[in-house]
Structures are given as structure tokens and as C-alpha cells.
Amino acid sequence: MNRTNQPGLRRRELGAALSFDLSRPGRVGCSLPPCDVPPSELPPPGCLRDELILPELSQLDVVRYFTRLSQLNFGVDTGFYPLGSCTMKYNPKLHEDVAGLPGFAGPHPLQPPETVQGALALMYELQGLLAEVTGLDEVSLTPAAGAQGELAGILMARAYQQARGDPRRRVLVPDSAHGTNPATAAMSGCQVVSVASDGQGNTDLTALAQALQEGDVAALMLTLPSTLGLFEPNIVRIAGMVHEAGALLYGDGANLNALLGQVKLGDLGFDVVHLNLHKTFSTPHGGGGPGCGPIAVRAHLAPFLPDPHVRHDEQSGRYVLARPERSIGRLGAFHGNFGVMVRAYAYLRSMGAEGLRQVSEQAVLNANYLLARLRDAYRLPYDRRCMHEVVFSGSRQKARGVRTLDVAKRLIDYGFHPPTIYFPLIVDEALMIEPTESESKETLDAFCEAMLAIAREAEEDPELVRSAPHEAPLRRLDEATAARRPVLRWRREEAGRA
């Protein structure tokens, strides 16, 4: 068994201590200067708090505690992380240095614009680069994540239609859609209508036609390639159908890694698209954010963009933040996750057009290589070329009593992070694998060897797979009890219990 990617995660001790458990009264973690002004009378006692319970640790305590915790984590930096639809590509260290430059890390968001022209220039140029990549006209960088971009996009669609005297209240969402899509539609005050996929994994055109015919449709939200990793061959026709019904075509850009430089979403008929800088554009995932979910729109929707938008005054040469004329309003107190934008901008300036084409080519090539090597051992629900990710079904293994969950946990023993499991919902025992362009052929081969070994184990020694992981810091965790009797915080009364 070739464990070239074993990250060497330590086995967890019994009774993992929290910072509160390590705390000792009187210890301090940093020094602060003395008060250099005459003290004022404190507020009346009624305003003050009686007690504050926070950990008291020495600085070395803090460093060891968090360093040891980090060693229990799997990251792209430590090994292969083939989560489908997450695009776990390499996060360039160069970008960390750039984002940390005092001129980028130091400005206050409300500083006078003339003191932050460099930052505004970066945002303005990034708006332009993303417009070029998507083939759309205007871009807003303000949404803090893809889901917030979706919210902005659907609110804009509704505002646009309202302004034309044609309000719409239904949003069409494929049955393969990511959960944020219907959740966004609900948050936007819309009714969600599910559209079926056909046997080839494409949108069922008859179902779509019927849903459109029922009227009152604000938008169709499509992910391209789909969450099955498949390109919609009828996309241009679908765009036509949607527009004819007076609706907008919304693009969930989570899977853009397959399309960089190969096709522009604007050319295919999309009106509004959100992007995930923390996927396609290499910014680090951070354990769950921060991300950045810019939206790109056609010119006629630009007046409705969120507040603010970066504009450039040709005459003075100055950059400013401006509120679009018919803006849907603010999404956050300031103008988005600037630190994330810096990293994405650096990526685009590093890659250029040719680099982006290489990215999508290699991402798609890598995924098809996995498809070719694994299709005999795992059931392929849609027998066609995939794009940047491939979806298998664990149904063959399920018949032997080994579920996709077990396969995922057993992959941990082989030193890999599991792929996405049980999504999309329309594939039984789904296993969604996205290698990205960052991975070498050796890594892909090692992963395939592991997957093939597990398929053999499912036949010959299913219990070994069902009881995995054996080599992780922890064995399988009891999620049922965690939900039934939630323990969501440290409490002083419970201190001392493991």
C-alpha cells in the first residue's frame, strides 16, 4: 500500500483540553502599555459587568495549544483534498505576503478615498478582470461569499423586474442544485420550483418548458458545469427559453474552474453570475471562510448592483466608491472582503489568459483520468465525459453492505481527505471527486490505487471498511448524540469532565 500522501496526523489524547481547562489565575498572554493619560471616573456600577470569565494562559501556552490543534487538521498544504465543487487547489503563499503588505492590511474602510487609491485601483481592476473572464459587463465585489452573491443576484433580478412593472415570484432550481440555491430563493421571498434532470444528467427540457409556462418566473438558477460535473449541451437553447419567458438566467459559478478561458458564461446567455474567489481563484478556504462571492451582470442590470461599486473618474483619474443608481442596498457595513480580493487579483495577474486556459484544461484532464481509472470499480451514473469533477455512485459497494460514507472514512486511512459525499442528491450514494489542476499524476495514481484497494476490501473484508477510520486522530464520531443532546460550549460547572 503506497501511502505517499500520509499527512501523519497524531492520534488524539483522551479528554482533549480546552483553553479554559489549561487556564490558571494570574497568567497573561501578552503585555500592554501603562495608561499614559490621567484616569477618568469609570461609569456607574450599574453599567459595569460583575464577572468576566476568559482563559488565562501564558503566551507559550497559547502557541502550543493552537499549534497542536492545527496538527489535527488536514489541509491542502498537507495532502490531496478532492472535494467536489470546492476546488481545493493550491493556495499560493505569495498571495499571503502580498495581502499582508501594510498598504493592503492597514487601511481603514472609511479613510478618505484619496488616501487609498492603490486599494481602490486594485478593486476596480479586479472588477474588470472578472468581467472579462465571465464575458459580462459589470462586476460587484461586495458579496462576502457565494451564498451572499446568490442573494444579491436574485434580489437584483426581482428589483429589475419590479422596476419594469413585471414582478415575478418563482425561482426555478434544478434537482441537482447546491442547497444554497433554494435557500437563497426563499430568503429573497420567492417560491422555489424544482426542475428535474434527465437520464444524461442534463436539465430536462420538457420539465423546464412546463415550469416556465406556468409563468411568474423570476429566474432559472443553473450551475455550469452542473453539480454532476457535466456540461449542459443545450445551454444556449435553455437561455433562449428562459429569456422568452421574461425570466433571467442566473449562473452559479462554483464550478468555473472547468471553463476558464474555454467559454464565457455571458456568451452562453447568462444574465447574472456569481463567482467563488475561494474556489476558482485560489484564495484559501480557511476552514470555512472567509470567501468572496462577486457577481457579474449584464449592463441593463448594473444600476441594481449592491452598494458600493468602484468607479473610475476618467477626468481626474481618481477611483471612488459609489452607490449604483437603483441599488438593492448594502450587503455589509463596508465593501466586501478586501483581503480576499487582493489574493484573487494576485492570482489573475500571475496566471494571465494562457495560465487560466492551462488551469481548466488540466483540471478537466485530471478528472477524466480518474473517471477512466475508477469506472470499472465504481458505478458511473452518467456514461459520458465529465468536466473538472466526476461523480460516482457507491451503489455497487452498498449491495455488499459498504456505503459511500464507509469508503470515505477508509480513504482517510490511506492518507487522503475524502471526496464530497451524498451530494448531489439525485445520485444514490454519491461520491463527487474534484482533483483540480494542482495535483500531480503520482498523486492521482496513488489516490486511484487507494480507491481500487477499498473496492477490493468492500468485497473481501467489508467490516474493515465499515469500521474506518483506523489511522485518524479519532475514530468515527457519534453525530446522533451530538444532535440529540447538544453540548455547544464550555461551562464552568462541567469543567474537569473529558
Added chain:
Amino acid sequence: MSHPYIPATEEDRRAMLEAIGVSSVDELFADIPAEHRNPTLDLPPPLSEPELLRELGAMAGRNRPAAQMPCFLGAGAYRHFIPSVVGQLVSRGEFLTAYTPYQAEVSQGTLQTVFEFQSLVCELTGMDVANAGMYDGASALAEACLMAASITGRERIGLLSTVHPRYVDVVRTYAGGRGLAVDLMEPDAVARLGDHACLAFQQPNFFGYLEDADVLSWAAHDSGALLIAAVDPVSLGLLRPPTDYGADIAVAEGQPLGVPLSYGGPYVGLFACRGEYLRQMPGRLVGRTQDAEGRSGYVMTLQTREQHIRRERSTSNICTSQQLVALAVTVCLCTLGKQGLRRVAELCYHKAHYAASEIARLPGYSLPLEGVFFKEFVVRCPLPTAEVNRGLLERGIIGGLDVSDRIENGMLLCVTEMSTREEIDALVQALGENL
């Protein structure tokens, strides 16, 4: 030529194409309509690492960052002390490059730090439960209002007029999506509360002053509304927590705790509430459990509230939040500790009050607002605020926010533990010389 971020060689590609059974990569893109394939991509030519550093270094050099100047600007983002351990620990690759911790056995680093974060936010706010974080303080407030609407079944949101105007704007955006009405009311007019889902206020308020929270609490609960408090987390080192005055939901902007100003983001929203409202909370929750061999461990839990399970019936559409920023807050609070946070709060208080009293003694300057303030306060200038700020900038000082749209010639000043006495005295002198 190989790219440093794309390891595949020509030989690798040939072998892979052969295994797949195609002669060129082009065949793999056959589903894309031919007329739209291979578009022109008009992007600047790629830069190597040294070139990129030079170019972006120049761009960064065109900014005058507040973090490196005397700065008295607050209004939602603050120049506070960030211990060096924060940046170092947060940039560890195992934290930085991990995904959302769906596979708990290999994500205990992230999961335990989230549990820590939840615990710390509960201790600060007094609340029973806190989530893993929201995008920022403003969207946290907006989602708290939506949560109150879900809980009460009411369709009107009550907000005090002294809430940060940008927070009000964000609440309106989110409320508009759900068709909820937003009513702004003056602090002394809360008797207007009727069929409202909530009364939300900021403490200290936008101008830096404490509201009479007990009166607001009584007014809210008397009308059957939830009380939502948007608080300054540093102030909680000194001031009484929201549970003390009966808040049902507490939100905050976490940036003051270990997060660089970074021209506006990424920041993190803190979100905590009373235990009885647990299942209506948005956002991720991490709970403690055991593994098959009795070891303590952490998992994401109560996921049925969230979008990936509940879809259109979820409590929010939030997926990726601000985890690494929440980690910075966690490390910062563990480093400052009980004594440090109290000390920072006291320093802010004393320095702000020193600055206010010195400025008030200048001819032509006054303090138009009354009450208890923490680290921000408003001064009325003898000249238009914009003019005063221009004069300050010429002297290398970033002045306070221009609030003359609300208070004539008003300036909202912020003083933190990072403002030295020299800086404050220089500010006072500069203001005095403006006349």
C-alpha cells in the same frame, strides 16, 4: 513550459490522454457549443513572482494605511492591538488551507477552535449559545432580525435610529427580501412599539454613547418583541453583558479582536442567543461528542437548520462564513485573556475621556451629546467637519467620521489603546490651530 501551480508534464499528459482514450484535451470540451469556444481573453500578461511583488508592492505603496498613522476614525472598524501570535498561528497551513470540517475525524483542529470560539462568545455576551460566525456585524444584525421575525411570526422590524446607518441599510436589504417592514424609532419613542418582531439597538450606539438598555428591554418585552443588542466586543471587557439587560439575541462585529483593518474585510460577525431559540439560529454550530473509543471530539451539529440539509426551509442560506477570521478572534481572546481584555477596555475608556475633555476645552469645540460613552464620542467643530479633517490629514492625522448630516459640524472620534498620549495631544493641538 510547466507552471509552478500546475505540475503536469507533457509526459504526464500523454499518459493520461492515452488512459482516457482521446488524442487531445480539446476532445474533452466537445460539449461546449463550437461557436462560443476559445473566446479571446483580454487579460494582462502573466507576472512572475518577483514581478508581481514589485507591481503589487507599488500598488500597496499608493495607500496611506490608518494602521500606521495616528488615527481617530472608528464607526464600525477599529485600530486595536493585535498580538503577534495571532497572525502567526492563523497562517499555519493546516488552518489556512483546510475546508469546512465536514469530515470530523481529520478536522478536529478547525472543529475544536470553533467550539472555543462559541464558548468565548457566550462568556463575553452572557448568552447560552453562539454560532461559528457570520460575515460581519451588519449582516449578523440583519439575520438576527430575520430570526426574530421567524420566531414571533411578526412582519415588522423595530430599529433604534442610533444604530449605525450602514447597519440599518443592510437590515433593510435583508428585510426587503423577505417582505418585512423596517421601522426606525428614536430612543425616547419606543412606546411606538406595536406589532414588531424585535427591537434592535446598538450598545454603545453609533455615536459611542450607552442607551438606556433597561428601558428598551422593558419596552420590547412588554410588546412581545425580542430584544436584539449589537455590541462592541471590546467594551464587554468592562461593560455589563447583553443578558444583564434581558437581550434575547446579541450580535457584534468581531474585527476589534485581533483582525487587521484590511480596508474593510474580511471581518466576522458574532452571533449568540438564549438557549430556547437554538433551533432558529442561522449559521454553523459545533458540538462536543465522543468517538467509538470514548475520546472527546467535536462535530458540526444541528445541521438540519442549514442550507445543505433543509434547503429552502433552512434558517439562512449561509454556507462559507468567516472561519479563519473567527480563529483570529479566538487566538486573540486567549492571548489577551481575562485580564488583558479588561485592560484594553479600560485604556480605551480613559484615553477617549481624556481626549474628549481636552477637546471640549478648546474654544469653539463642544460635546453636543450627553451620557456615558466608551471609546467613541461626538464633538461639534467650529468649522465644517470636512475642512477640519483636511487640516488634520495635512498634519498626518486621520480624523474622525464626518457626521454633520446628523449633528451640525459633528465629528465622530474614536480613541483606542493604540492612541498614545502624544498622538492625542497632537490631535488636540491640531484642532486648536485650525481656528
